[in-house]
Amino acid sequence: MKIEGKVFKYGSNVDTDVIIPARYLNTSDAKELASHCMEDIDATFAQKVEPGDLIVAEDNFGCGSSREHAPLAIKTAGVSCVIAASFARIFYRNSINIGLPILESPEAVKGIKNGDVVSVDFSQGVITNETTGEKFNSEPFPPFIQEMVAKDGLINYLKEEVLG
Amino acid sequence: MSMTMSQKILAAHAGLAEVRPGQLIMANLDLVLGNDITAPVAINEFAKFGLSEVFDKAKIALVPDHFTPNKDIKAAQQCKQMREFAYSKGIENYFEIGEMGIEHALLPEQGLVNAGDLIIGADSHTCTYGALGAFSTGVGSSDMAGAMATGKAWFKVPSALKFHLTGSLSPWVSGKDLILHIIGLIGVDGALYKSMEFVGEGVASLNIDDRFTVCNMAIEAGAKNGIFGVDEIALAYLKEHHQGSPKIYEADSDAHYDAIYEIDLSQIRPTVAFPHLPSNTRTIDEVGEIEVDQVVIGSCTNGRISDLRVAAKILKGRRVNRKVRTIIFPATQRIYLQAMEEGLLRTFVEAGAIVSTPTCGPCLGGHMGILAEGERAVATTNRNFVGRMGHPKSEVYLASPAVAAASALTGRISNPEKVEEL
Numbered sequence: 001m002k003i004e005g006k007v008f009k010y011g012s013n014v015d016t017d018v019i020i021p022a023r024y025l026n027t028s029d030a031k032e033l034a035s036h037c038m039e040d041i042d043a044t045f046a047q048k049v050e051p052g053d054l055i056v057a058e059d060n061f062g063c064g065s066s067r068e069h070a071p072l073a074i075k076t077a078g079v080s081c082v083i084a085a086s087f088a089r090i091f092y093r094n095s096i097n098i099g100l101p102i103l104e105s106p107e108a109v110k111g112i113k114n115g116d117v118v119s120v121d122f123s124q125g126v127i128t129n130e131t132t133g134e135k136f137n138s139e140p141f142p143p144f145i146q147e148m149v150a151k152d153g154l155i156n157y158l159k160e161e162v163l164g
Numbered sequence: 165m166s167m168t169m170s171q172k173i174l175a176a177h178a179g180l181a182e183v184r185p186g187q188l189i190m191a192n193l194d195l196v197l198g199n200d201i202t203a204p205v206a207i208n209e210f211a212k213f214g215l216s217e218v219f220d221k222a223k224i225a226l227v228p229d230h231f232t233p234n235k236d237i238k239a240a241q242q243c244k245q246m247r248e249f250a251y252s253k254g255i256e257n258y259f260e261i262g263e264m265g266i267e268h269a270l271l272p273e274q275g276l277v278n279a280g281d282l283i284i285g286a287d288s289h290t291c292t293y294g295a296l297g298a299f300s301t302g303v304g305s306s307d308m309a310g311a312m313a314t315g316k317a318w319f320k321v322p323s324a325l326k327f328h329l330t331g332s333l334s335p336w337v338s339g340k341d342l343i344l345h346i347i348g349l350i351g352v353d354g355a356l357y358k359s360m361e362f363v364g365e366g367v368a369s370l371n372i373d374d375r376f377t378v379c380n381m382a383i384e385a386g387a388k389n390g391i392f393g394v395d396e397i398a399l400a401y402l403k404e405h406h407q408g409s410p411k412i413y414e415a416d417s418d419a420h421y422d423a424i425y426e427i428d429l430s431q432i433r434p435t436v437a438f439p440h441l442p443s444n445t446r447t448i449d450e451v452g453e454i455e456v457d458q459v460v461i462g463s464c465t466n467g468r469i470s471d472l473r474v475a476a477k478i479l480k481g482r483r484v485n486r487k488v489r490t491i492i493f494p495a496t497q498r499i500y501l502q503a504m505e506e507g508l509l510r511t512f513v514e515a516g517a518i519v520s521t522p523t524c525g526p527c528l529g530g531h532m533g534i535l536a537e538g539e540r541a542v543a544t545t546n547r548n549f550v551g552r553m554g555h556p557k558s559e560v561y562l563a564s565p566a567v568a569a570a571s572a573l574t575g576r577i578s579n580p581e582k583v584e585e586l
């Protein structure tokens with residue numbers, strides 16, 4: 001699986017309240033959540049983001065009270081991948097489980113600026129900054145996580161692969 | 165390759181000879197837990213599988229503890245959904261309120277946790293069971309749904325921090341002070357993704373309740389799990405509660421740890437975490453004058469029998485300060501009964517405290533002791549985030565049962581070592 005898009009870059013400790021403010025959690029409608037995605041840190045994100053774009057951030061992305069609403073809002077907004085120096089633990093799980101690809105690579109985070117165009121080859125774990133030509137490695141997803149992401153999340157994956 | 169305790173448990177449940185940090189694995193689970201907040205979401209996800217049965221009726225535990233006895237109509241609806249699911253699927257470990265308790269105190273007590281088990285729960289404090297040498301961790305609702313359907317969950321194999329304990333705790337100092345000290349030392353993300361493994365000759369001086377408290381708060385350092393080596397004390401607890409034979413995993417002598425902390429238990433002081441982070445700790449000698457409106461003793465962190473005994477020792481024959489609302493909630497029905505038989509409940513009531521039925525209640529600002537604007541509580545719970553026990557402008561100070569009980573007497577955060585002077 002390969003993706004390519006433009007980068008929205010953020011700093012450290014982007015918490016779930018910033019990703020999807022708690023005042024919008026009275027709905028679990030993914031489209032509505034997506035329309036408020038990143039609102040408190042980047043008011044125009046939801047209008048500017050295009051399908052395939054990436055979020056790149058520093059340490060501890062997704063910290064705080066990690067509900068599945070947060071990765072769901074990001075995914076539904078059209079983001080194809082989040083690359084961060086590190087992720088908060090339950091956000092990491094929830095992202096994979098709902099089929100949002102995420103990669104950890106402190107080097108890539110250093111080498112990517114806001115607005116750069118970046119591509120990711122998930123099977124190789126290679127992140128390419130198409131704007132500068134620089135390449136970065138991250139641990140490739142093992143086949144079952146790749147499949148989980150391709151199948152749009154844990155439930156579908158388990159349904160097909162484990163239960164048959 | 166050499167492995168830590170946690171890695172060995174994961175490898176065994178994934179059917180692998182070895183695993184390494186960062187590796188993603190699919191593993192078989194021994195127990196899947198949910199409560200009245202998280203289970204309803206998972207039950208809706210479970211429906212997407214179109215299965216009529218769960219993977220194993222004996223390996224799912226559903227505990228209505230957060231907003232029970234039903235706090236309001238919304239809570240009642242959630243509990244109803246969970247109860248109907250439990251009965252229709254024949255879930256063996258569903259605990260109605262007469263049998264219940266706070267999930268993380270209840271499951272070990274009911275013999276649902278064994279050494280060497282792999283357990284997930286849709287609740288972040290699932291890490292508590294590491295006290296018995298199990299690998300247990302909190303997850304989200306899709307995970308719980310998937311696990312109820314398949315008995316499996318995926319894991320990213322964690323690296324680990326080693327806490328080598330020596331010496332023994334001073335009187336009035338407990339496991340709570342130890343874990344608050346550690347979180348103060350390494351920070352709220354000091355153990356992010358990692359296991360916290362507690363070993364060394366000092367472990368023998370910690371009773372099992374202290375160990376539950378320490379593992380309970382591993383998540384407050386960002387850890388994936390906390391785990392103790394299994395010794396006679398853990399085995400004695402398991403023998404009393406669990407039918408099966410324990411599986412003991414020890415770390416290889418050359419296992420890699422990202423860091424090793426040497427902790428002399430005799431140096432630990434009674435410790436308090438100030439608002440609004442569990443890492444914002446000070447020793448009792450540094451707290452200064454902090455007046456409090458409420459004292460809460462209980463929760464999955466400190467609602468066990470030895471916690472209640474310590475509180476009773478301090479409150480016995482004394483009266484709590486008239487300005488302090490003192491709320492004590494034993495963590496399970498069995499603990500409640502034991503406290504009654506030992507006369508602890510009488511001590512509490514005579515001292516002017518109230519005793520609640522087992523519930524999460526005030527711990528998450530649910531019910532049974534919500535704080536108003538500007539109020540302060542000393543609580544034996546595990547989180548002191550903004551608004552955790554009520555109004556966003558209220559404050560929670562985390563402490564041990566001994567500090568909490570001493571504070572109830574004086575109306576300000578107080579040192580239990582000076583209880584004779586109180």
Ligand code: SF4
Nearest residue numbers: 266463464524527528
């Ligand atoms: S007592 Fe508090 S921390 Fe423990 S399970 Fe209940 S709400 Fe969570």
